[in-house]
Amino acid sequence: MQPIGGKASALQQLTTLGYRVPRFFVLTEADQQTLTPEYLVAQLESLSGAEYFAVRSSANLEDGQQHSFAGQFETKLFVTREQLLDSIREVAAAKHSARVNTYLQQNDLYPGQLQLAIVVQEMIGATASGVAFSKNPLKPYKNEQIVTAVFGLGEGLVSGHLVADTCLKTSSGAWDKQLAEKNQQLVYRNGALQYEDLPAEKQQEPALSDTQLEEISAVLTSLEKQLGSPQDIEFCYLNNTFYLLQSRLITTIRADVRHVIWDNSNIVESYPGITLPLTFSFILKIYCSVYYNFALMLGVPRAQVEANREVFDEMLGHIKGRVYYHLIHWYKALAMLPAYQINAAYMEKMMGVTEPLGVSFSLKAQPGKWASYWNLLRTAFRMLQTNARLPKQKQQFREKVAGVIQSYKNKDYSAIPAAQVWQDYLSFKNILVNEWTPPLANDLLAMIYFGTLEKLCTKWLGQPHLHTELVVGKFPLKSVEPARLLNRIVSTAEQEQRLEIIRREPASLVWEHCVHQDFGQTGALILTYIEQYGARSIGELKLENDTFSQNPESLIRILQSYKTSTEHTPAKTARPEDYDAGLPWLKRRIFRYVAHKAAETVADRENLRFDRTFGFGTVRRFFWTIGQKWEKEGVLDHFRDIFYLNESELAAYFQQEISPAELRARVxxxxxxxxAYAEITDLPGRIHEYGEELDLDVPVPVTDAQMHGIPCCAGEVTGQVRILRTPDEVKSLDGDILVTTSTDPGWITIFQSASAILVERGSTLSHAAIVSREMGIPCIVGIKGITKLLKTGDRIRMNGKTGIIEIL
Known part of the structure; x- marks a missing residue:
């Protein structure tokens, strides 16, 4: 059977699928060799009523994944019946043209491989034409479609003579239109193709209506689904009637290209801004080890965990000096557990992920049907077991980790060599890895209980925001205590008339007063703060950052930002029994149990994160001690240089595999x-890495005078905005509305002086959300682009119940 080529095969397939394709017939090479006028007339019966025809090539090597042959063959448009035979012969003759022979040579093809069929098709006198892509060829990882269109015939667009409208359909379903000034259109007049001027009033109009754009979008979606790959189509409209002229695979999209989705939705709270290599290498290995062990603890077969080892090895990425989640790997890790679809939605809420993953993935070593059932039963049993044992395990975890931390805290390292400090670090890290299961189990249960509570509040009670009020105030939050102690310090300083001294004097002098115990009760409370929370700092999970113990003057500078003490009314708290009276007995029992467990696990999530900071404080001490010893020994120029190295380089030095000179060169x-990374601002919350390219486009919200985010703590506040990138750049909030990209536990020190909190990133379970509810500060998180849209000094009105922000 003679091949009919890719174009003709595609047209036949499109017709079979039911799309409106202009009528056509195909002439194989054998047909062309015996072509007579009589045979042609017989074929034209299938195109009866057509006045003009298009004659196109359809080669066996054309429009494939390897070679497109774009523009190499001939096309004849608006051919009359009388011209048809000659036009077919002209198109067929192009097979032997110098242009085609050169293309064959350049692509290591020989002429004998090429076979050229001819498509004779009914010609449509289009009023608008275009090209569309079911995936953005430049960013195939995004759920975007692109439509370009002109008035008149499509040859004017394909040839590049006419400028076209470009319309991009985003993942949200909205159209981003870039309308061109279309001065001309290509038409067929008086027996010839010609460009004619458009009337002035039509030049600014879109070539396609919104209805037509949606029709094209639906065709693209269905074609990609039916044909199993992204499609590039040519189309036209005759008035309001759509014709599909061609559909082919988008050859520039490669399936073998590495695609990674980096997302910092939640982790930016812990690691805002630049994080140096030593901190990143430490947390990368911690995440790998603890989640690997956690998967085994939940009953995931060891063979499957080992087969997917790369998932755990790369759960984080270091992008331009910032920490991001490797999002696909997080979904893969969760997919190893049963009920993936339900838990994925809960995980997205907990992590504050603002858009779905949007890509498919597969796991290695997937168990068979019966093994899956067994794994489901085993995991369910482990989950029930964990749920029952967790309260006791969390207490044991706190006691053991606190004891280990205290033992290292009491150790004097002044005379101990750096190599022994390194060994102590390795021992301590091993304890962290092996003992970290209770916090992870609590996180998982918090995700499930909080997500389930939201569903129950919505489905059973019709109150979709009630779940946040049900978890407030039921269990104490440790992370609020530092703020309360700060407020007590400020209040005492006011009573002792020392607040103005704190604000007026240099921080070093105020600290000297405290050390010499001549600053009254205020000084005593400051010393108490350093004793209790000295291991903490701004950005306290970054090992390179000073703690309050290492730099107590940083605490004094925070106190200098207070003009007066501030008392906030705790956020509204709700009791299940006040809302569930109308539920049947069994539903009421379930509702109260889920509400209790959600409140408990959400509070413990924050408390265990608070405890984590003390563990990190111990790790910080190890590295600072090694750095100081290396500075004295001449290994490094400055002790802080150690944070520009990674953990494997430290290990290599202690194993005598790297010289001091090599360490200094790397630093x-x-x-x-x-x-250079520090000069980059406003990296997007989600970054696609495609091949070796990073998509760093930062979306700016399109808005009139209103924005919307996730409501976290009710309350309506009108006031002035203060935009901060770090908490230490502020001198006084004085009741301004705090606006920032993200927060970590170190921000608690200035929350008290804010009248409201607005955060660009985050979710209902992020640090700012949990603490603001507990402290009663109106709060909205997850507000895309707010730090770009607002500037310090702007006046706004925010509503922490609805999530609405208005620019006044």
């Missing part, structure tokens, strides 16, 4: 690298 190179 110097990284200082230059990270200084």
């Amino acid at each position: 110097s190179a990284r200082k230059v690298e990270f200084a």
Whole structure:
């Protein structure tokens, strides 16, 4: 059977699928060799009523994944019946043209491989024409469609003579239209193709209506689904009637290209801004080990965990010096557990992920049907077991970790060599890894209980925001205590008339007063704060950052930002029994149990994160001690340089595999690298890495005078905005509305002085959301682009119940 080529095969397939394709017939090479006028007349019976025809090539090597042959063959448009035979011969002759022979040679093809069929098709006198892609060829990882269109015939667009409207359909379903000034259109007049001027009033109009754009979008979606790959189509409209002229695979999209989705939705709270290599290498290995062990604890077969080891090895990424989640790997890790679809939605809420993953993935070593059932039963049993044992395990975890931390805290390292400090670090890290299961189990249960409570509030009670009020105030939050102690310090300083001294004097002098115990009760409370919370700092999970113990003057500078003490009314708290009276007995029992467990696990999630900071404080001490010893020994120029190295480089040095000179060279190179990273601002919350390219486009919200985010703590506040990137850049909030990209536990020190909190990133379970509810500060998180849209000094009105922000 003679091949009819890719174009003709595609047209036949499109017709079979039911799309409106202009009528056509195909002439194989054998047909062309015996072509007579009589045979042609017989074929034209299938196109009866057509006045004009298009004659196109359809080669066996054309429009494939390897070679497109774009523009190499001939096309004849508006051919009359009388011209048809000659036009067919002209198109067929192009097979032997110098242009085609050159293309064959350049692509290591020989002429004998090429077979050229001819498509004779009914010609449509289009009023608008275009090309569309079911995936953005430049960013195939995004759920976007692109439509370009002109008035008149499509040859004017394909040839590049006419400028076209470009319409991009985003993942949200909205159209981003870039309308061109279309001065001309290509038409068939007086027996010839010609460009004619458009009337002035039509030049600014879109070539396609909104209805037509949606029709094309639906065709693209269905074609990609039916044909199993992204499609590039040519189309036209005759008035309001759509014709599909061609559909082919988008050859520029490669399935073998590495695609990674980096997302910092939640982790930006813990690691805002630049994070240096030593901190990143430490947390990367911690995440790998603890989640690997956690998967085994939940009953995931060891063979499957080992087969997917890369999932755990790369749960985080270091992008331009910032920490991001490797989002696909997080979904893969969760997919190893039963009930993936339900838990994925809960995980997205807990992590604050603002858009779905949007890509498919597969796991290695997937169990068979019966093994899956057994795994389901085993995991369910482990989950029930964990749920029952967790309260006791959390207490044991707190006691053991606190004891280990205290033992290292009491150890004097002044005379101990750096190599022994390194061994102590390795021992401590091993304890962290092996003992970290209770916090992870609590996180998982918090995700499930909080998500289930939201569903129950919505479905059973018709109150979709009630779940946040049901978890407030039921269990104490440790992370609120530092703020309360700060407020007590400020209040005492007011009573002792020392607040103005704190604000007026240099921080170093105020600290000196405290150390010499000549600053009254205020000084005693400051010393108490350092004793209890000295291991904490701004950005306290970054090992390179000073703690309050290491730099107590930083605490004094925070106190200098207070003009007066501030008392906030705790957020509204709700009791299940006040809302569930109308539920049947069994539903009421379920509702109260889920509400209790959600409140308990959400509070413990924050408390265990608070405890984590003390563990990190111990790790910080190890590295600072090694750095200080290396500075004295001449290994490094400055003790802080150690944070520009990674953990494997430290290990290599202690194993005598890297010289001090090599360490110093690496430090110097990284200082230059990270200084450049620091100049980059406003990296997007989600970054697609496709091949070796990073998509760093930062979306700016399109808005009139209103924005919307996730409501976290009710309350309506009108006031002035203060935009901060770090908490230490502020001198006084004085009741301004705090606006920032993200927060970590270190921000608690300035929350008290804010009248409201607005955060660009985050979710209902993020740090700012939990703490603001507990402290009663109106709060909205997850407000895309707010730090770009607002500037310090703007006046706004925010509603923490509805999530609405208005610019006044």
